[in-house]
Amino acid sequence: MTRPGFGEGVLVALGAALLATVTETGLSLLLPSADVAQLLCMGIGLGYGLYLLARSAERVGRVVVVLGWVAISLTVAGLSGGLGLQLLTQLVLVWLTRVLYHHAEPMAALLDLGLLLLGFAAALWALERTGSLFLTVWTLLLVQALFPLIPSRSDWSRRDDPSEDAFAVAERAAERALQRLSVRH
Template identity: 55%
Template sequence: MNRPSFLEGALVALGAALGGSVLYTGLRLALLPDAALALTVAALGLGYLLYLLGRSGERVGRVLLVLAWIAVSAAALGLLPGVWGQVLIQLGFIWVARVWNFHGTPTAALLDLGLILGGGAAALWAAVHSGSLFLAVWCLFLVQALFAAIPVRTGLGPDRTLGPTAPAEPFDLARRAAEGALRRIADHP
């Protein structure tokens, strides 16, 4: 699994803030401010989702997650006026993607949910006090970079965990094979 580091997350936050600001400015030339902001939020959500999927070693559910994102985001853009519905949907998809791809325990999922909520609060605070989309997006994704500090799920195998396991590294495969051979030798005197 290619788990991102905090530094990489901070760089992603900077890129998202720059990209979101530029996209919003461009969309404002053709759309109303609320529609431009909603589309910008959706684009940032998709960009971060694709980033997470690219950094994850998980192979199962990628296409389904992207298709679900497309369906739910498009429905929200069409049915929910304003930007708040889109913000909540994107934050929810970020959380689901990280839980699916990086966390294996309920505790890790709850810690990640706390980061999502804390990042949303930091972004709201930055937007209210500065009026800057750049600072709001940067604060949101900078807090999200802290998810690198949440403990990684271990590839314990289906006999010791109920959730999906991390892809096995060559060393882990060799260690498991050696342990299995030792168990077989110990069972047959």
């Protein structure tokens, strides 16, 4: 399975923002706003986590991750009752899932953490400026759509020497592509 692209991430952000807005409108008729906020936070986090798992080629531990995600989210909701801790929990769970299933190198994990914090800051800015749940979720996940662009160390080491013959560089790139295709099928 190929890594998700930026365009796919934009569509996921749009879908999640629309779903969050509609769900918030419906749930606000039935539940207090604090409970609605917690449920939305857990739902968006788990939904994004399921997306990350679905787009990963790694098959090991998926059920454990999902069950752990639900258990941790419900525990935090039951113990704290506050949106801030739940939001922090969901961000950490997203980061851990991306590190475990999409990044193999420590530098990529640190860059991913920076991207996550940048998205969170942008979402807070959007919430403060507009007060819109749609724009807040959209902004957070739009920044997260950039995570597939984070290079791993193996990508950096594969860069070819510019003084090499162009044909040799193209030949090695074709061989790597064939190896990736043969491993996936």
